[in-house]
Amino acid sequence: MSMVFLECLKEEFHNYSSISSLVYTPINFSYQSVLNFSIRNLRFTSNSTPKTASDNNPKYEHQISPIIYCAKQNQLQIRTRSGGNDFEGRSYVSEVPFVIIDLLNFSEVKVDVQQKTAWVGAGATIGMLYYNIAIKSPRLAFPAGFTPTVGVGGHFSGGGWGVLVRKYGLSVDNVIDARIVDANGKIHDRISMGEDLFWAITGGGGSSFGVILAWKVRLVDVPGSTIYRDLEQNATQLIHRWQYVAPSFDEDLFLRVFFKRNTTWDGRMTISVAFNSVFLGGIDRLLAIMQEKFPELGLVREDCTEMSWIQSILYNSGFPINSLEPLLDRVQHDVGYYKGKSDFMQEPIPIIGFEGMWRLFYEPEAEEAAFFTTPYGGKNG
Ligand SMILES: Cc1cc2nc3c(=O)[nH]c(=O)nc-3n(C[C@H](O)[C@H](O)[C@H](O)COP(=O)(O)OP(=O)(O)OC[C@H]3O[C@@H](n4cnc5c(N)ncnc54)[C@H](O)[C@@H]3O)c2cc1C
Known part of the structure; x- marks a missing residue:
């Protein structure tokens, strides 16, 4: 199955060498380590876990459409992975033949302090987002989860809650735009995808609807102090x-x-x-x-x-x-x-x-x- 998929990619990419080093099939030496890199639950590293025909780590937006096309041509399901923290490994395991699109390389974070917004690549972790906000401003923040290695691709599309949830709501309450590749390989922003799809991907899980490339988020103000308490009694x-x-x-x-x-x-x-x-x-x-x-x-x-x-x-x-x-x-x-x-x-x-x-x-x-x-x-x- 991997070979037919690869042949298709070669035809679709006029310059296949530009992507070949980002496509890993079981015959590649580094296939296993690339696949395992974002597996956050060792339950899904066993030999009996179904393995992908091809793990694709595109670097540029235009590289995703041909992967989707070739997967469809070969009846391969697509699993989209950002941080790999899915509790049930849904971003890298499937019972039917599949390929992975791993957004690992889409991890750029651009913070605009004046506008109090940021564009964050779907493959960034929430830790990367926090870091990039913190180096730009001590008084801006973003409401998301606790563990820094959680990916924004899965986290935001499912809601995303953390310590700021009571004041500012979920992560998705503060998502104001997104870029997504649809099943036909077309790239949309919020305007061209329409409000229904935008609503769906901000809470309904991303992978049912396409490959999310990036989110635009509204940053929130925080005062300079935060207080902790730990206790064990009664x-x-x-x-x-x-x-x-x-x-x-x-x-x-x-x-x-x-x-x-x-x-x-x-x-x-x-x-x-x-x-x-x-x-x-x-x-x-x-x-x-x-x-x-x-x-x-x-x-x-x-x-x-x-x-x-x-x-x-x-x-x-x-x-x-x-x-x-x-x-x-x-x-x-x-x-x-x-x-x-x-x-x-x-x-x-x-x-x-x-x-x-x-x-x-x-x-x-x-x-x-x-x-x-x-x-x-x-x-x-
Ligand atoms: C250690 C740990 C700590 C956590 N802490 C919190 C917390 O504090 N608050 C909280 O709300 N949740 C928390 N979660 C849950 C976490 O938000 C979800 O598991 C989330 O889906 C993980 O996103 P990911 O990108 O890391 O995972 P992935 O496994 O990459 O993806 C999860 C799901 O989203 C889909 N998906 C991922 N990227 C994309 C994309 N770019 N486009 C379309 N679909 C995509 C995948 O296909 C999969 O179905 C935690 C989970 C773990 C394991």
């Missing part, structure tokens, strides 16, 4: 209470909870809970809000650290806060085997529900299990 009652208060907090306050199993110094299993917060304002106002809305948490001044928005991104990703460089690293160093699943909680979980969860967390196979909860409300409320 877990069950606090999380239970948090469910009732967090969605109606002031929109400047984002307070999420995550919990995982831990072993104490004397060998007992316990559940450790972290209340992790970003507040867009000063410590005094945060303390007043917490005193009024969630005094049970017992937040005190010493729990808070003032930092810039970009430092908060580094902090939340586990990096030292004094260097921006880690945001440019698209290699995910802690890649492992996992099963991830997200859901929307419609009703608060009762105390007995949490206690049931703790029992599951104590089971032998749950050693690495973790549970993250994020309050919506605010702008999205």
